[in-house]
Structures are given as structure tokens and as C-alpha cells.
Amino acid sequence: MNLFTSLINFITRAFRNRAQATLILSLLYLSVRFCSTLNDITTYSSNLQSRLLTLRDLPTDYARSFNESLNKNLLFIYNTTNLPIRIPRIIHRTYKSTDIPLRWLSSQNSCKEQNPTYTHMLWTDESARQFIAEHFPWFIPTYDSYPYPIERVDSIRYFLLWHYGGIYIDLDVSCRRSLDPLLAFAAWFPKTDLYSVSNDIMASIPRHSIMLKLALSLQDHNGWFGTGYTTVFWATGPMFVNGILGKWFEVVGNVEGEDGVRILPPMFYDRTPYTFFEHREGNSWHGWDAAVVKWAYGRLWWILAAVALAPAVLMALSTMRRRGDRHLYLYRM
Template sequence: MYCRACLRRLFVGAVLLLLIYFIVFRRRSSRVFLTERDLNHFSRQTVSQRRIPRIIHQTWRTHRVPERWNRTVESVRRYNALQFEYRLWTDDDIHEFVRENEADFYQHTFVKYPLNIQRVDAFRYVVLYHLGGIYIDMDNGCSQSFESLLGALEALDPQSTHLAAFPRTSPIGISNGFMISTQGHPLFYILISRLLLFNHNYLIDYLTVMMTTGPTYLSINEFYFSSESAIVRVIDEIVYSSIYTWHTPGNSWHGRDAQWILYIYHTIRKLSRTKLTCVVLIFAFAILLIFCRRRKSR
């Protein structure tokens, strides 16, 4: 019988290989997109029932927003002041909300995360599952009210009980820096329930965050999600980055490991298919070698 440590290493290795596959070959599920054409056609239609709560969620350590994000936060609040409730969640608020609404997860996983960004990421899924609405990072500014975007999502799928939407992102999948959801969406239930399963050390901080709570974690779980009554749409880059939002430097949690990984990724993208396959095999072999050496040293 395999020991628990061996199974954990096998799981981590398998997930890392899956990550490599996603990044290199860019295989996508049969996703449902929200395009500029959809937006122009459906944003002006009147819907009989609003399903997405008009709440905007943002997070920061305290109520004192960093000066570098004053313009972005102010734009989000100004353009959506008439239609939306605005909630700024501090670290204390986050702990209280997760403890009250997901007590088991809070006790066994949430408080044990080594990095605070993991708690912030996990909170995003918890708050959208329990309250619904929009989550947006502070480094994202707003160009116009999100009301027409939510109206288009509701008009596109009038029969669906649950709606969710995420923007496409690089290097992989979708982003958790901007998320839209109805209250109680099944995908967010899955995201919360699997946080413990993915909670491992993935060798370096950047990969650990991405795989345990961040965009890669979201992308993998969304990739395999399927439901007829719960729609998930991927927002096209033009709709997200040109029509509704603008961006300032963010990624406040990134360290040198993140910079190196992103540099390697952009370098790899320039390689041919054959060379990419060789890189994947070499990297996979290196991961297995690291795990084997760790096992022998114990």
C-alpha cells in the first residue's frame, strides 16, 4: 500500500504535468464565449428576471487603499454607483466571513495556508458562492458601468438558473482577478470543496499559489465543469480589456520566482512544436528526479 507522502508526491507531480500540458498545447474545452457581437446584440435587451446580484467585491488588507490604486478603485465605484452595492473586504472581514460561512474549510485549510494571497484567492470563491455579484482586482480600472455586461449575460441565457463569467488570460485558461456569478453557482461550490485536495506545496511559491487557489486552480476546475442549468461563459479579451476595464501594474504578491517563470513561459512560446515537446519531457523528468531525491533523503 502506498504511504500518504508517496500519494501526495504522485498527486503533485500529476497536477504539474497537467499544468504543462495546458500551457504548451493550449487545449481548450468547448467553452461558451461572450463576444463583442453578443454584447452589442444582447446588452440592450430587457430581462424579466435579474439573477446576478448587483454587488461589487474588492479586497485589501485594511480600509486604506494604496495610493497607486486610487484611480482604479475610484473608477469602479464612480461608474457603478447607481446600480451596484460596493463592498471592500479587509483581512479581518475575510477571516470573519469564511469562518462563519465555511467553518470546516476555515479550520482545516484556510488558516493553514502559508501565504496570505492564498486566503484572499479562496475568499473570492467563498464570497461569490454565498453572495454572488462581481469580484474585481484593485489594479483593474473601470471604463463604464458593468450593468450592460451583466444584462447581456442574463439575456444570453434566459433559462439558466446560474450564470458565471471569467475573462480569458495568459499564460493559461481564465482569470480569477475578475469574476461574475449568481449566488450559489455549482462551479463555485466545486471550487470551495476542492481547495483542500489541491492544497500542496508545488516546489516554489508562484506555482503553489497558482495551483492551490489561483488562476490555474480555477482554470483546471472550470475546464472539466459541465452543467445544463449552470452556464459558464468566457469573456473575450476585447470585451474585458477594451470595453469595460483598463489595467495598471498589479500582482503585488509576485516575487522573483514568478518573474523567472513568466520569462521562461514567454521564451517557450517562441519555440517550435517539436522543441516544445522536448522541453516538456525534460521538465517532467526533472520534476520526477526532484521527488525521487527527496524520497531517498528521508
């Protein structure tokens, strides 16, 4: 008799039937998993927080001039060409062809205008596959097997950054100023909320270990996760990145140098006066499942708390029911 069966038998004696005992035991297991997940999320959030970039991390004169222009409501003009850089001046974007829709063309042009000395590389479906076939032929079977085109769009960005370095930017993201101040770090990801980063913008030096880890982990995560959105989200998209990044933090730790990873705070990424980017209409592949996932994610702690408290509630109700039955029996006597 194994431990699970023994526990069911023990709980069955405390409750009315085996089905109820199995339910209680399953919920107890989920409660344990909840505590473990809570610890993992808290640790990951702490790791993100400890790596946040601030104005103090940017060149002193640049940060001072930036603040002065904002305080005086002046147009910020600064020669960034002599700032120290580690990440090469390359901007990668992807689309199925060179015929970019008008609603995204202005985003691409804004980055060219703000960063005229950069090499701007647009990867189409054809050129992206050629790149994988030439440099990473072992990945072609996985690349071709993806059921959703967005999975290929996601996966190519990790290989591009590992091979060339530079900055990957989604088509629906525009540039508000020169990105030179962000090139002084070995790698960075933008923080979207307290517990996660995004993969719509990211950057690294060539051959950075986190990009290698992401690229090499794609095959193990290739699978079906219930719906189109959740499959993309977990197999190649943001949740995939956060999962790998969390494990990478555990192994590598908070290091500097060639393996360092910094986190771009919302003030540099979202709608603030300090932001380097601006987000426009996008999410062209999202459907009903995306709305469901976002709804659940926005209520994540309530859902997890409900799962954690469910065993205690059911046990309390069962106890009250037994006491009620006992009182009814005594009353009838």
C-alpha cells in the first residue's frame, strides 16, 4: 500500500466517503503547490527588483541633462554617440514580408530617425528561416513544427540576439529617443509588472549566456498548452522567457560582466516622461483565450488563495455536518 492510498484511507475515516477524501487530499496537494509557487514568485520578483536599472545607472551627465530638460519642459537634445556601449548598434524586427502595414511603418521609421547610426534589420519569414537553416540547422525540425507563426517569430529573436547581439523590438513598438544609453549593459529585459518581464523588447551582447539558454530551451518547451494563446505564451513567449530567466537567476546569481542581466523598469518602458519606447496597436494574434488568460492573471492571487483555502473550508464544513448529524441523532433519541 503506497503513501497516497494510506492517506486516502486515513482521510476517508474522517469523512463520509472515498470521493470526498480524494478531493480533500488533492486540494491539500494543491495548497502545498501554492506555497511552493508563492515562494518561487516571491524569489523571482526579488531577483527582478535587484536588477532594475535606474537613472543612476545611466551616464551621469546624460541623466542630469535629461532631468533638467524634463523639469524645464524643454526638448531633450544630447549627443549620445560617445557614450560607452557593449551591445552593438543593431535593431532587429520581424514580419512575414517586407510589406509592413501602415499602422506599424511609423514605429519602424521612428526608431530609424532616433537611431540613424544603427543597422536596422527586418527579418521576413523567408530570411528568418534561411538564418536558422544556415546557423542553427539542428533547430529546423522544431522551427518548422510550430503550429502558430508567432512561435517562429518568438523563437527567431533569441537566436538573432545570441548570434548578432543588438536590440529586438516588436513592430508595434516605436522609439522616443536614442537607445545608446541602454547599450552599456550586457543584456536586459523590460519589466511589465511586479512578477514578470516581456519579450517584445530585449537586448544583449553577442553570445550572451541567457540568450543561449533561451535558444537551447525551446525544444524542451515545444508542445500544446490547451489553447493557441497559452501554447504561444508558454512554449516560446513571455511565460517561457520568465520561466527560463527565473531558473537562470538561481544558477548564475546576481552577476555583472559578460553574463550580467539588467531589468528595464516601467519608467523606461511604459508611458512615462522617461520612457525610451512607445507602444502602439499590436497583439494581432490574440484571441478569446488571451482575454481569459489576462482575466485570470489579473486575479492570480485570489485564485491561488481560493485553492489554498479550499481544503480548510471543506474540512470545516464536513466537521459541522457531522456535528449537526450527531445533534439530530441525539435530538431524535
